[in-house]
Amino acid sequence: MAIGKGRIEAFSDGVIAIIITIMVLEMKVPHGDTLASLKPLIPVFLSYVLSFIYVGIYWNNHHHLMQAVRSVNGATLWANLHLLFWLSLIPFVTGWMGENHFTQWPVICYGVVLIMNGIAYNLLARILIRHHGEHSVLAEAYGSDWKGRSSIIIYAVAIGLSWYSAMVAFALYVIVAGMWFIPDKRIENKLSNDNS
Amino acid sequence: MAIGKGRIEAFSDGVIAIIITIMVLEMKVPHGDTLASLKPLIPVFLSYVLSFIYVGIYWNNHHHLMQAVRSVNGATLWANLHLLFWLSLIPFVTGWMGENHFTQWPVICYGVVLIMNGIAYNLLARILIRHHGEHSVLAEAYGSDWKGRSSIIIYAVAIGLSWYSAMVAFALYVIVAGMWFIPDKRIENKLSNDNS
Amino acid sequence: MAIGKGRIEAFSDGVIAIIITIMVLEMKVPHGDTLASLKPLIPVFLSYVLSFIYVGIYWNNHHHLMQAVRSVNGATLWANLHLLFWLSLIPFVTGWMGENHFTQWPVICYGVVLIMNGIAYNLLARILIRHHGEHSVLAEAYGSDWKGRSSIIIYAVAIGLSWYSAMVAFALYVIVAGMWFIPDKRIENKLSNDNS
Amino acid sequence: MAIGKGRIEAFSDGVIAIIITIMVLEMKVPHGDTLASLKPLIPVFLSYVLSFIYVGIYWNNHHHLMQAVRSVNGATLWANLHLLFWLSLIPFVTGWMGENHFTQWPVICYGVVLIMNGIAYNLLARILIRHHGEHSVLAEAYGSDWKGRSSIIIYAVAIGLSWYSAMVAFALYVIVAGMWFIPDKRIENKLSNDNS
Secondary structure: OOEOOHHHHHHHHHHHHHHHHHHHHHOOOOOOOOHHHHHHHHHHHHHHHHHHHHHHHHHHHHHHHHHOOOOEOHHHHHHHHHHHHHHHOHHHHHHHHHHOOOOHHHHHHHHHHHHHHHHHHHHHHHHHHHHHOOOOHHHHHHOOOHHHHHHHHHHHHHHHHOOOOHHHHHHHHHHHHHHHOOOOHHHHHHHHHHHO | OOEOOHHHHHHHHHHHHHHHHHHHHHOOOOOOOOHHHHHHHHHHHHHHHHHHHHHHHHHHHHHHHHHOOOOEOHHHHHHHHHHHHHHHOHHHHHHHHHHOOOOHHHHHHHHHHHHHHHHHHHHHHHHHHHHHOOOOHHHHHHOOOHHHHHHHHHHHHHHHHOOOOHHHHHHHHHHHHHHHOOOOHHHHHHHHHHHO | OOEOOHHHHHHHHHHHHHHHHHHHHHOOOOOOOOHHHHHHHHHHHHHHHHHHHHHHHHHHHHHHHHHOOOOEOHHHHHHHHHHHHHHHOHHHHHHHHHHOOOOHHHHHHHHHHHHHHHHHHHHHHHHHHHHHOOOOHHHHHHOOOHHHHHHHHHHHHHHHHOOOOHHHHHHHHHHHHHHHOOOOHHHHHHHHHHHO | OOEOOHHHHHHHHHHHHHHHHHHHHHOOOOOOOOHHHHHHHHHHHHHHHHHHHHHHHHHHHHHHHHHOOOOEOHHHHHHHHHHHHHHHOHHHHHHHHHHOOOOHHHHHHHHHHHHHHHHHHHHHHHHHHHHHOOOOHHHHHHOOOHHHHHHHHHHHHHHHHOOOOHHHHHHHHHHHHHHHOOOOHHHHHHHHHHHO
């Protein structure tokens, strides 16, 4: 039943590397050669920076999660592809949000994609925990996942507030990114304790 | 004669990761910022979801097939590249089918590419089996490949029915994808039996 | 002095995987949905098939060459990047040749890029042989490289003949590809003899 | 605390491979089929060559740096992503500089991105050294990093001189690239001494 985790890591690395890189293609080279010709690109650039950080967070957390994984099964492969699917939509909503200078509907769609990514990551973690057992290193390290849960709640709040102000919603996305900036110490600590 | 399978896996992972990701580039960022401006993208999105699942299926099955492989030879390298070639045409037919809202010829071409992928995968499996011997774990695990054979037949039926209704053909592609959603238990089970 | 060859392989696999895949992006999705709307894409498709085979040949040969490599040095890294540079120009000349239906200058440029790739591959092999010694497995396996030498000569002849007929030049590129279709048995055989 | 370096290498290889390859997409296939129709692409091509070499230098140095690394921590992952972020902007400034034939502001922006890359690489090296200890192989091998420091100074001088002549600034970028062409012998030598 147990199959190696090497290729799932390699494939995920490949897909995430492409996602994080093709986003930059949304920043179209301007026709003018003055500093002013870069100005319309500022919202696209800010949008790119936020998404780069988000995709970076997912890569970091995926990296930490897979550290504690001993083997994968068929369900894991699909749960992982499901996460990659929602990550693959980030370049699209990033471009749409940047080109429209953070107006309501693009900001809402960005939030919806973030929520779906959060759910997909949580689903992947749960499937891995079920496969490894409730008392595995993975399960203990993953813990109650308060950070994942509260992120999804904040995204939902942000979407609700977007009817009031899309900028407030965007600010909340930035705050959640800041909250995740610190990688998942839980698994890292758990692993180093076990090894010591 | 026997050479390592590591690089063939790494290269295939790279190509499949790119194929599955660049398809999203067909979903062009719309100019408006209303929810309505996303509406024309719905068929492109549905087309993308189906192809994402199909490429995911091929990656999963390729992953399972290579699990049971002990070594590769020159013929395998070309059979694998042949499969990657037909996979590389999926983004093109996906975009064509999505942008034309599932009309006849794009749906037919999509089916032809699916058939060619099915044949290419079957060819790769046969070459690997010939290399490993008819009584190898690989050969026994691969078995009669009724799922692969019936998929090709259903694609052909779908193409035939597209003269009657392109939507029926499209529905058949969705059904085959659902049929493959469950990864190849044959090899997985065979491997776990051998290891126990 | 000796450093691992793992990362040079992984990086080359990544670059070659991207090159072989982004070429398909030159086949722009047509606006019409009839079979006739695919017709203008036929030369682009033929051009893509030829280049897919050429990049596949380089990947196969690179794979075989690196099999016999024990370690790499700084010069190797640059010789490898030099090869990747010329490979990276293949999508450009492929698109140019396909869109112009195999007229003279695009066909010449395609030939020039093929020659530069041939030279770059030969250079990489020579630097690796100098690093491993003239009596290494690598040196004996690589041999006189008559196939590489004659390919370059045929490309040059093709370029010369393009003033007479671009189609003859193109036919010669197809013939060379066919000649390389069989992977480099020399190294494969040498390695299997040594292991037996 | 210590986690494997394998995936950070694989992910970086993926991102750098994509960056170095998508730059070629800025060289749009011309509509004409004469040699003259390639002429407007010459500055874009020169710009591409320079950036290919720069990204190649970063990959080589990253490769050498990671050779001496024993383990990575959370801070390393982010320092590495930070470097990849600035590398990901190279295709954009390359395209802008090439399409505008090396005029002032594009040349300045190119220099700014080079400076940020230099700083990001230096930051990554420092974080790795702090993690491994001041007397580690890595620390001794990295040394005073005079080449990194002087590169950043030369970039800054180039930006200042661009008010006088953008071509002089561009020439300085070429000189720095030439200076780095030789890979980081420091770590390579240090490692080979330790192994002997």
